[in-house]
Amino acid sequence: MSAVVVIGTQWGDEGKGKIVDFLAEKADVVVRYQGGNNAGHTVMVGGNEFKLHLLPSGILYPGKLCVVGNGVVIDPAVMIKELRGMHEKGIDTSGLRVSNRAHVIMPYHRLLDEVEEEYRGEHKIGTTKRGIGPCYMDKNARSGIRMVDLLDEKEFSEKLERNLEAKNHLLRAVYGVQGFDYQQIKEEYLGYAEILRPYVTDTAVVLNDAINAGKKVLFEGAQATLLDLDHGTYPYVTSSHPIAGGACIGAGIGPKKISKVIGVVKAYSTRVGEGPFPTELKDEIGDLIRERGREYGTTTGRPRRCGWLDAAIVRYAGILSGIDYMAITRLDILDGIKTLKLCVGYKYKGEVLKEFPASLKVLAQVEPIYEELPGWEESISDIRAYDDLPANCRRYIERLSEAAGIEIGIVSVGPRRDQTIILHDMF
Numbered sequence: 001m002s003a004v005v006v007i008g009t010q011w012g013d014e015g016k017g018k019i020v021d022f023l024a025e026k027a028d029v030v031v032r033y034q035g036g037n038n039a040g041h042t043v044m045v046g047g048n049e050f051k052l053h054l055l056p057s058g059i060l061y062p063g064k065l066c067v068v069g070n071g072v073v074i075d076p077a078v079m080i081k082e083l084r085g086m087h088e089k090g091i092d093t094s095g096l097r098v099s100n101r102a103h104v105i106m107p108y109h110r111l112l113d114e115v116e117e118e119y120r121g122e123h124k125i126g127t128t129k130r131g132i133g134p135c136y137m138d139k140n141a142r143s144g145i146r147m148v149d150l151l152d153e154k155e156f157s158e159k160l161e162r163n164l165e166a167k168n169h170l171l172r173a174v175y176g177v178q179g180f181d182y183q184q185i186k187e188e189y190l191g192y193a194e195i196l197r198p199y200v201t202d203t204a205v206v207l208n209d210a211i212n213a214g215k216k217v218l219f220e221g222a223q224a225t226l227l228d229l230d231h232g233t234y235p236y237v238t239s240s241h242p243i244a245g246g247a248c249i250g251a252g253i254g255p256k257k258i259s260k261v262i263g264v265v266k267a268y269s270t271r272v273g274e275g276p277f278p279t280e281l282k283d284e285i286g287d288l289i290r291e292r293g294r295e296y297g298t299t300t301g302r303p304r305r306c307g308w309l310d311a312a313i314v315r316y317a318g319i320l321s322g323i324d325y326m327a328i329t330r331l332d333i334l335d336g337i338k339t340l341k342l343c344v345g346y347k348y349k350g351e352v353l354k355e356f357p358a359s360l361k362v363l364a365q366v367e368p369i370y371e372e373l374p375g376w377e378e379s380i381s382d383i384r385a386y387d388d389l390p391a392n393c394r395r396y397i398e399r400l401s402e403a404a405g406i407e408i409g410i411v412s413v414g415p416r417r418d419q420t421i422i423l424h425d426m427f
Contacts, residue, residue, distance in 0.1 A: 002427050003217045003253070004260045005244045006327075008224025009317035011233075011271040012039075013295070013304060014264040015329030018412060020057040020220040022420050023262075026427045027218035029065040029210050030058025031203075033250030034240035035222030036073040036105060036135070038128040040297065048089075054079045055086070055096070057220060062092055065210065067203045070101035071240060071250020073135040074147065075110075076192035083195075098196060099203040099252075100148040106160075106189075107180055108167040109134040115175040124274060125235050128300055136239035138163075147200050150193045160186055204252025211257050216427045219247040219258075225317035233360060236275030244321035262409060262426060263323035265314050265400070267331045270304040272297050276364040279307035279343045293333040308370070310343040311403035316356040318406045325409025325424055328397055332413050337375040340396060343368040344403045373399060381414045386421050389413075 006023065008014045024030050037053040052059070054074065056066040068074065079098075086093050109131030116134070117127050127133060138144040143163060149155045161182055168179025211217055221242040226232045228243050240246065244261045248254065268289055271277045281289070286306045289295065295304040317323065334340060346353045346366035357363045376390035383389055389397075389411070401408045411421040 002214075002260075003211055003219065003258050004262060004426055005219040005221065005247045005258055005321075006262045006264060007221040007242060007244055007317070007321055007323075009263040009265050009314045009323070009326070010224050010269055010310070011226045012224040013270050013272070013297070014224060014266040015412060016220060016224075016264045017052065017057050018329060018415060018417075019262070019264050019327045019410060020218065021060060022410075022417050023218055023426055024058040024061050024064060025417075026216060027058060027064065028215040029067060029207065029217040030056040031067040031069055031207065031217065031219045031247075031251050032056045032072050032222065033069040033219055033247045034071040034242060035238060036130060036132045037075050037078045038130045038132045038238065039222030053082065055082050055093075058218065059086060059093060059096065060091060063095065065095045065097065065206070066093075067207060067251070068096070068098045068102060069203055069207075069251040070099040071246065072099070073103045073105050073132055073139070074098065075105040075131065076150070076189065076196060080192060080195050096199045097201050097203050097206055098147060098199045100146065100151075100200050101202075101204075102147050103135055103139045103144045104147060104150050104189075105131040105135045106145065106163070107185060108164070108171070109138070111171065111177065111180075112167070115171070115177055119175065133239045147196070150189060151197055151200060153190060153193075156189070156193070157186060160189075207251055207253055208257075211253065219251060221246065225263075225320060226313060228320075231320050233275045233363065236273060236360075243317075244323075260325070260426060261321050261323050263314070263317055263321065263326045263406060265326045265328050265404075266309070267328055267334055267396075268293075268309050269307040269313070270295050271307075272300070272302050272304050276360055277305055277307055278346065278363065278366050278368045279310045279341075280305050281307045285337065288337075289333060293330060308341040308343055308368075309400065310368070311400055312343055312345050312356065314400070314404040314406065318404055323406050325426070326401065326404065326406045327410035327412065328400070328408065329412040331393065331397075331411065332379070332381045332419075334375060334396075335379050335381075336377060340373045340375050341370045342373060342396070342399060342403065344371055345369040371399065381419060383413055384418075384421060386411060386423055389421075
């Protein structure tokens with residue numbers, strides 16, 4: 001039995017897609033367990049760039065079973081667009097399985113996401129306006145529409161009619177915007193249902209059967225630890241649970257079936273949207289990292305805020321998810337920077353904090369405790385063995401491992417599959 005969970009340790013955009021894509025070669029099954037098309041994974045295959053928002057990264061490997069679990073919220077139009085994009089590039093999608101318990105994003109979710117964000121004014125949370133949050137709200141309010149409902153015309157029609165009456169009233173009365181036409185949405189979504197019907201099944205059964213049969217199963221988290229609804233920098237978080245524990249709920253497997261957790265760490269920090277960012281760089285180095293690393297959102301195109309690597313955050317992520325190994329990515333972006341800084345903790349009002357602050361007010365006022373490390377001049381993109389990395393590069397990696405309390409398992413020196421150094425087998 002081998003079930004490996006890959007999570008992001010920071011605010012997302014760590015390069016999880018590249019790591020999952022690399023590991024997917026050895027996996028039999030690849031699983032998405034939370035989030036929706038607010039996620040964006042960029043994967044390079046044979047010089048071609050693929051941007052995935054809903055489909056698991058394993059879709060790019062022939063013969064893999066790719067599962068979209070019950071914890072994911074699905075925009076059918078987006079999923080169908082991605083499937084057609086794969087077909088146009090000659091990629092087989094017959095291995096896709098979609099949970100019949102996954103909730104469906106409706107047009108009113110997207111509109112509510114937009115008008116509610118505008119309504120917040122200066123207190124915006126930085127939503128992608130894809131309808132993810134409102135869909136999860138309906139799920140928790142027990143008024144959501146699931147894939148199993150979408151495939152049953154009578155059930156879907158009744159739920160849609162009931163929901164539209166309430167949503168249209170809310171949109172008109174509170175936000176002063178026009179609602180939606182029942183018949184139009186019904187016809188549109190029943191059309192989606194027929195396209196997706198062959199893929200929909202009870203994925204919890206599929207996954208547990210695979211694990212019990214000794215298959216290698218890879219779970220990919222979307223977003224990251226500090227965007228977790230409970231443990232992230234609330235309210236500037238997502239509406240689901242990207243940490244390793246989320247895989248159990250979002251895929252329908254027991255915690256004892258997870259054999260290993262890998263935390264993906266970008267060699268520097270980035271954040272999209274609002275919220276405190278203790279190591280943020282608002283200078284030439286921050287601009288250099290952004291441009292060199294093409295730090296613009298896969299989903300939104302928004303420029304990412306950039307800063308020094310924060311080992312305090314990585315340590316916190318390790319505690320929450322029980323991370324066994326870290327996979328460090330984008331090291332090559334730091335080539336040629338003379339002096340690097342690594343945050344190893346925080347001070348608040350002169351006192352060293354022993355835990356990651358729950359209060360955003362405190363997090364916004366902390367003073368990062370930095371250690372300076374010498375950078376490396378050489379390009380590392382063509383290096384394929386850990387011991388061949390520049391001494392200062394190894395020192396940077398090893399100090400991060402020491403400060404975070406997590407062993408290094410994978411080192412990525414570029415976006416391609418072959419630009420990956422493995423220190424420990426993950427399966």
